[in-house]
Amino acid sequence: MALLEGFSVAMQPMYLLYALGGVLVGTAVGVLPGIGPAMTVALLMPITYSLDPTAAIIVFAGIYYGGMYGGSTTSILLNTPGESASIVTALEGNKMAKAGRGAAALATAAIGSFIAGTVATVLLSFVAPYVAEFAVQIGPTEYVALMIVAFLTVGALLGASVLRGLASLALGLFIALIGVDALTAQQRYTFGNPFLADGIDVVLVAVALFAVGEALYVASRLRHGPVKVIPVAGRWTNWMRKEDWKRSWKPWLRGTFIGFPVGTIPAGGADVATFLSYASERKLAKGERKKQFGKGAIEGVAGPESANNAAAAGVLVPLLTLGIPTTATAAMMLVAFQRYNIQPGPLLFEVEGALVWALIASLYVGNLMLLVLNLPLVGIWVKILQIPRPYLYSGILVFAAMGAFSVNFTPVDVFVLLVIGVLGFFMRRYGYPIAPMVVGLILGPIFEDQLRRSLAISQGDPTALVSTPIAATIYVVLIVIFVLSFWLRKRQRAMESEVVEETPAAAVDLKEGGK
Amino acid sequence: MSSSINGATGGSGTNTAPARPLGELIFAGMIVCVGVVGFVAGAQIPIPPSAGVVGPRAFPFIVSGIMVAIGIGLVIQLLRGHTGAAEEGEDVDPDVKTDWLTVGKLVGFLALHIALIVPLGWPVAAAILFFGAAWSLGAKPWWRNAVIAVVLALILQFVFAGLLGVSLPAGFLLEGVEIFNG
Structure with missing residues (x-):
């Protein structure tokens, strides 16, 4: 019933327009290398000053979902090895495109994303209220446990190196400490500087890390020459042959049910979901089809792309019900809520029920829009993909500078942007993931608050932090997640080298793409 | 060829480019320094009488401690030759030198x-x-x-x-x- 009310809000023409704007921008930034949904939400944070909360959240949710769709277009059509996160799936889609089956790859990715996104949103609508109901009963001690889970999984499991991820997290926590302590009003790490006393704006740090850091890093090793996009032929209605449908529908559904739970538990995010889906599709394939893996198997695109989108919906469960973001984009959405003095968490469904259900309804609508945007209109995105890189990255810098300046309308903020941007450059260069820093920056103050509260209740006895049954269970789950994910990572590495060794052509291609 | 794939998926990072470790060492050293500064400056945060059991210094100390520990861990890793895997991207050419x-x-x-x-x-x-x-x-x-x-x-x-x-x-x-x- 609440969902129906949500639809009645989300279907208002004004909000439909906002959702459309969100998914358009989201797809565009998903398609463009170098810009992601997290950075876009950060750059667009100023709209929270002029829009009502529902509108802003709908825009950001559209960007979030749109980014997922756009990313697959890039990895299928761009003639370069894609992001490491989806290297294997990118390989399948890219091979299909080179074999003249790019249209089928795009279609199975888009339809799979739609099905996964929709089914996962249904799951979200049913699961989230129950989680919220459970979450209402938990106290600060359990919160501390949950946030430690979020910190450790995001910090240690997302990147390639555990120590670098944790270092990035600690840097975020440290920057969050600068300013005035909320509980005692004491200045911390301000060194007597009135500018630092206000704290460093979260949006400023995020824009600097995502935009300036990325632009500087890409500039240091820019791939020169024209952007090579693999052409797609034919009318979009003929893209999927009968056989493609037959081979795709099961991977779509399997991907959905793999992706959603993995997204819900912060066990490594979409990366793990896509790999699990890819591995299971490869295992389930038989005979001729199995041999196609590594050379352009449609199952290897259909499954992982669905898993990816389902995981994106899963991430919203801990964000909305517990206030715990597990990806950089979710962290930026949390900031957007905070700008309106809305705290996502157990009470969100009670206090801001109308807003949450409008958001969830807009996800259904957004998915439908994205299907249309990505099937018949894929040509537009191919054009966007071809923007000359010098202009693209200069544009990113100008937008970042504008976003920084408009935080407080002082050039000092743009200077901070530059400094943190240079930090982001070195982090990328030396393999430090960015997402843990942003999550630490945003969750840090909340974590400290809950930690101090639970220790105040226990009179400073730290054993109280593990003594409640729920908290103890959470820590046990944390250990299980860690064991599982290290095992998974080993499997993933073994399998990736296996796939590539089996198909020497693929290996050569990756190398060519690198030139 | 599998080596390039390992690099791409960002294994533990085993490529040992001769020029990079110095920069990485400096970066890891800086993390240690920030942690140390965090301790020193953290000890100067005034604790008002109104502060509860856990004052304004506790969390800064925890974070600084983590930074020092991780920074030292990273330095040790680097000295053993485990360098980081630089980020990948569609527009990033892995084969060129830093410009x-x-x-x-x-x-x-x-x-x-x-x-x-x-x-x-x-x-x-x-x-x-x-x-x-x-x-x-x-x-x-x-x-x-x-x-x-x-x-x-x-x-x-x-x-x-x-x-x-x-x-x-x-x-x-x-x-x-x-x-x-x-």
Whole structure:
């Protein structure tokens, strides 16, 4: 019933327009290398000053979902090895495109994303209220446990190196400490500087890390020459042959049910979901089809792309019900809520029920829009993909500078942007993931608050932090997640080298793409 | 070939480029330093009598401790030859050397932008930033770059300052033009 009310809000023409704007921008930034949904939400944070909360959240949710769709277009059509996160799936889609089956790859990715996104949103609508109901009963001690889970999984499991991820997290926590302590009003790490006393704006740090850091890093090793996009032929209605449908529908559904739970538990995010889906599709394939893996198997695109989108919906469960973001984009959405003095968490469904259900309804609508945007209109995105890189990255810098300046309308903020941007450059260069820093920056103050509260209740006895049954269970789950994910990572590495060794052509291609 | 794939998926990072570890060591050392500074400065945070069992110093100490521990761990890892796997991207060419000159130019143009916002106004500073950055990245020909830079800066000024009321200073050149001022 609440969902129906949500639809009645989300279907208002004004909000439909906002959702459309969100998914358009989201797809565009998903398609463009170098810009992601997290950075876009950060750059667009100023709209929270002029829009009502529902509108802003709908825009950001559209960007979030749109980014997922756009990313697959890039990895299928761009003639370069894609992001490491989806290297294997990118390989399948890219091979299909080179074999003249790019249209089928795009279609199975888009339809799979739609099905996964929709089914996962249904799951979200049913699961989230129950989680919220459970979450209402938990106290600060359990919160501390949950946030430690979020910190450790995001910090240690997302990147390639555990120590670098944790270092990035600690840097975020440290920057969050600068300013005035909320509980005692004491200045911390301000060194007597009135500018630092206000704290460093979260949006400023995020824009600097995502935009300036990325632009500087890409500039240091820019791939020169024209952007090579693999052409797609034919009318979009003929893209999927009968056989493609037959081979795709099961991977779509399997991907959905793999992706959603993995997204819900912060066990490594979409990366793990896509790999699990890819591995299971490869295992389930038989005979001729199995041999196609590594050379352009449609199952290897259909499954992982669905898993990816389902995981994106899963991430919203801990964000909305517990206030715990597990990806950089979710962290930026949390900031957007905070700008309106809305705290996502157990009470969100009670206090801001109308807003949450409008958001969830807009996800259904957004998915439908994205299907249309990505099937018949894929040509537009191919054009966007071809923007000359010098202009693209200069544009990113100008937008970042504008976003920084408009935080407080002082050039000092743009200077901070530059400094943190240079930090982001070195982090990328030396393999430090960015997402843990942003999550630490945003969750840090909340974590400290809950930690101090639970220790105040226990009179400073730290054993109280593990003594409640729920908290103890959470820590046990944390250990299980860690064991599982290290095992998974080993499997993933073994399998990736296996796939590539089996198909020497693929290996050569990756190398060519690198030139 | 499998080595390039391992690098791509970011294994523990086993490529031992001779030039990189020094920079990485400095970076890891800086993390240790920030942690140490965190301790020293953290010890000077005043604790008001109203503070509860856990005062304003506890969490800074925890974070600083983590930074020192991780930083030392990273230094040890690096000395053993485990370097980090640099980030990948569609536009990143893994086979070229770092182009420090271009990075320096971009930082320079950002610094110039910061210096020019107040004296010349935001649109002028933004156009110079765009033109300079695109030129550094190899945009050709220069006149097309210049046209795009000026048009983009004016559009942004018009949309954000003129329409949305974001107070971007228009500068003395555009001061009298109403559509560029909020």
